[in-house]
Amino acid sequence: xxxxxxxxxxxxxxxxxxxxxxxxLVNRGHRIxxxxxxxxxxxxxxxxxxxxxxxxxxxxxxxxxxxxAGSFASTVATLYNSFxxxxxxxxxxxxxxxxxLKRAAEYSEEEMPAKIEHAPVITxxxxxxxxxxxxxxxxxxxxxxxxxxxxxxxxxxxxxxDKIKRTEEFVRQVNPRAKVxxxxxxxxxxxxxxxxxxxxxxxxxxxxxxxxxILRKEYVERSEP
Amino acid sequence: xxxxxxxxxxxxxxxxxxxxxxxxxxxxWPDKMMxxxxxxxxxxxxxxxxTKECMHDGADLVGHVKAFLISEHGTSLGASLVHLDIPMxxxxxxxxxxxxxGDLTIxxxxxxxxxxxxxxxxMETIERILPAYNIKYKILQDYYEKEKGESHHK
Numbered sequence: 001x002x003x004x005x006x007x008x009x010x011x012x013x014x015x016x017x018x019x020x021x022x023x024x025l026v027n028r029g030h031r032i033x034x035x036x037x038x039x040x041x042x043x044x045x046x047x048x049x050x051x052x053x054x055x056x057x058x059x060x061x062x063x064x065x066x067x068x069a070g071s072f073a074s075t076v077a078t079l080y081n082s083f084x085x086x087x088x089x090x091x092x093x094x095x096x097x098x099x100x101l102k103r104a105a106e107y108s109e110e111e112m113p114a115k116i117e118h119a120p121v122i123t124x125x126x127x128x129x130x131x132x133x134x135x136x137x138x139x140x141x142x143x144x145x146x147x148x149x150x151x152x153x154x155x156x157x158x159x160x161x162d163k164i165k166r167t168e169e170f171v172r173q174v175n176p177r178a179k180v181x182x183x184x185x186x187x188x189x190x191x192x193x194x195x196x197x198x199x200x201x202x203x204x205x206x207x208x209x210x211x212x213x214i215l216r217k218e219y220v221e222r223s224e225p
Numbered sequence: 226x227x228x229x230x231x232x233x234x235x236x237x238x239x240x241x242x243x244x245x246x247x248x249x250x251x252x253x254w255p256d257k258m259m260x261x262x263x264x265x266x267x268x269x270x271x272x273x274x275x276t277k278e279c280m281h282d283g284a285d286l287v288g289h290v291k292a293f294l295i296s297e298h299g300t301s302l303g304a305s306l307v308h309l310d311i312p313m314x315x316x317x318x319x320x321x322x323x324x325x326x327g328d329l330t331i332x333x334x335x336x337x338x339x340x341x342x343x344x345x346x347x348m349e350t351i352e353r354i355l356p357a358y359n360i361k362y363k364i365l366q367d368y369y370e371k372e373k374g375e376s377h378h379k
Contacts, residue, residue: 010244010288010334011307016314047293047330048303051318129286129308136286136336158311186314 001080002117003105004198005090007098007144008124009137013154014091015045017124017185017194022054022089024188024195033085035059035075037093045091055083069104077111087119087198098123098147102206118203120149122194124185127159127167134170145174149203150181152194157184244288245279245343248332249351250366253294254325256359261302261319263358264327268292268304269313271331271354276306278346279335288334296324329362 006021008014015036022032034056036045046058057079059071079085092101098121105116123144126133133141145151151171156164164182171180179197183190259267276290291305296319303316333347344367355362 011305015305047295047301048316051301051303051316126307128311132286132308 001085001114002087002119002198003076003090003102004087004119004122005092005098005101006122006124007092007101007148008154009126009133009141009144011129012124012126013185014124015048017152017154017191018089018091019049019052019054020185020188020191021195021198022049023052024191025087025089025198026054028195028199030087030199031083031085033057033079033083033088034091035072035079035088036091037072055085069100069107072101072104073107074111076105076108076116080108080112080114089198097143099206102203103208106206116205118205119198120179120201120203121147122150122152122197123148124152124154125167125171126155127153127164128155130163130167130170142174145171145178148175148178149201150179150194150197151175152190153180153182155184155186156182157187157189244334244336245284245338245340246334247340247343247347248330249347249364250328250330251362251364253327253329253355254361255327256361258323258325259327259358259360260323261317261321264294264296264302264319264324265304265315265317267354267358267360268294268302269315271350272304272306272313273309274354275331275333275347275350276309276335278350279333279338279343280309282338282342282346284335284337284343286336288336290331290333290335292329292331294319294324294330295328296322297326298322298324300324 006014006018018034022034025032032054034049034054036049036056037059046056049056057075059075076088079088090101102118105118109116125141125145153164153167153171168180171178181190181193185191272290272292276287287307289305289307294302298320300319302319305314331347333343335343
C-alpha cells in the first residue's frame, strides 16, 4: 500500500489540490482513502473532502509526524484492514515535517499484513504569498521544500510572473534535486501529472541515520554560534 | 524513537511552530430561513473580521481562517481565507431550502500571536457578528486548551 503525502504550509492549497488528485486517481482505477490532520483539535478539511464523495479520516489533537504518530499509524492500519485502499493520500498539518510522517506511516506495518511504500513527497508552495512566507515562517517552508521529491509551485493562475520566478529560485536553492512543477489545484492544472507520479514513482523509506545527519547539520550546527 | 532524534524533532517544531490557533464548533439558528446568498455573506464577513481582528492584535501572517457550515438538509458551505488581499475560496452548495439550523465549525491559525489572543479575537468577532445577523448560537465545543497552547511555546 502506498502512502502519498501532500505537504505544504497552511493555506498552500493542499486540500483543494488533494481533492483533484484523488478524483484523478479514482478515475484511473485506484481505491483511494484520505487522511487529514490539523494542528488544531478540530478538523474542517475532512468534512469538506467528504462533501466530494471521497473517503476521508481525520486525525486531530496534534501533529501526526510526532505528537500523535501512534494514532496515525493505527488509522493507516485500520483503513487498510477495513477498506483496502491501494493508495492513502495524507494531508499532514501545515507544520508537519515530511520525514516524520514517513516514519509514522511505517509504524503501521506492526498492525497490518502489508508493507508501506512511499509515493514521492510532494510539497506545495503558495507562490502568491511567497514574500510573507519567507519573512514569517521561512524555516518551516525551507524544511518542507528540502525534504520534498517534488515541489509543486501552486496558484500560478493567480500569482505574478515575478513571484513565481522568485518562488522557483528559492526552491531550487533550497533543494536542487527536487523536481519542480508549476500548476493550480483550483484549475486542475498539473493534477494529472502529479497523479501519474504518485502512481508510478517511489520515494525511499525513512532512514534514521541519514535523517539524523541531515537534521544535525540543519538544526544543530546552524544554530551554534 | 531515540532520545537524540526526539530532541531534534521537538526543537524543529519549536523553531517553526510559532502559530496561534483556535477552533470552535457550534450550532446556529438564524431567526428566519437564511438563503444561500445570505449564508455566504455571513460567513465571508465573519472570516474577514476574525482575520482583521487577529492582524490588528499583532498577527503578521494568516495560516488559514476557514469555516464549514452544514445545514439541517445536509447541504454545505465552505469558506477559506489565506490573505486579506486574496479573494476567499468559497464552495457554496446551500440550495433553495436555505437553512434554519446549521452546524458551524471555524478554524483559525495565524502567525505572530499565541492561542489566547487568537481565541480573544475570534470570540469577540463571533459575539458581534452573529447577533448582527440575528443568529442565535450554542457553542458545542471550544477547542482552546490553555495549558497545551501555552506550554507548546515555552
